[in-house]
Amino acid sequence: MKKYGYVRVSTRDQNIDRQMSAMQKAGLEKERIYIDKLSGKDFNRPRYQRLIKRLAAGDELYIKSIDRLGRNYDEIIEQWRYLTKTKDVDIIVLDFPLLDTRNQVNGITGKFIADLVLQILSYVAQIERENIHQRQMEGIKEAKAKGTRFGRPKNALPDGFKEVYDLWKSEQISQREAGKMLNSNHVTFGRWVKRVENGRK
Numbered sequence: 001m002k003k004y005g006y007v008r009v010s011t012r013d014q015n016i017d018r019q020m021s022a023m024q025k026a027g028l029e030k031e032r033i034y035i036d037k038l039s040g041k042d043f044n045r046p047r048y049q050r051l052i053k054r055l056a057a058g059d060e061l062y063i064k065s066i067d068r069l070g071r072n073y074d075e076i077i078e079q080w081r082y083l084t085k086t087k088d089v090d091i092i093v094l095d096f097p098l099l100d101t102r103n104q105v106n107g108i109t110g111k112f113i114a115d116l117v118l119q120i121l122s123y124v125a126q127i128e129r130e131n132i133h134q135r136q137m138e139g140i141k142e143a144k145a146k147g148t149r150f151g152r153p154k155n156a157l158p159d160g161f162k163e164v165y166d167l168w169k170s171e172q173i174s175q176r177e178a179g180k181m182l183n184s185n186h187v188t189f190g191r192w193v194k195r196v197e198n199g200r201k
Contacts, residue, residue: 005033005062006051006069012037019064022094026062040070043079057088060102065095066121073122080118084111157192158182164189165196 005023034051093099179189
């Protein structure tokens with residue numbers, strides 16, 4: 001049986017010291033700690049994939065918290081099952097003692113308890129995602145009712161537009177010439193004209 005650790009941060013600028021310290025306190029050797037500095041959107045991370053290939057039945061995998069595996073609980077559960085059932089590896093989450101698949105006292109297996117806890121966490125995470133989405137939709141609806149406009153704000157009209165517009169309107173210059181005079185092109189000038197003539201600034 002060998003002990004391995006997995007450490008992940010989302011960017012190269014983030015600090016891994018806290019995770020590394022927790023690994024060392026758990027008795028892991030530095031050369032058996034695999035580190036990725038990548039997003040947790042999926043499991044296609046080079047060091048993690050190398051770790052998976054190294055793990056053998058009976059080994060232990062340590063992570064500081066469950067979100068170090070990834071952000072998507074559905075994918076985490078799928079990966080968890082692959083590691084514990086197919087690879088027959090034990091997983092220990094240092095910040096959450098209930099997520100420890102090693103056999104516990106009184107004949108109750110850690111795998112059962114950990115699977116159950118993980119399912120509950122997944123459910124809570126899904127409900128929270130749905131609640132956040134619902135709150136966002138309600139907030140947008142309220143804001144629209146109060147007249148708030150969404151989307152990118154329109155760029156301000158360029159300096160000198162009024163004078164150039166008057167020249168174009170009186171047919172003294174073409175639309176293409178008007179665009180050039182405003183350091184733009186005839187298409188953009190046409191959009192500005194529509195905005196003005198539709199009563200928008």
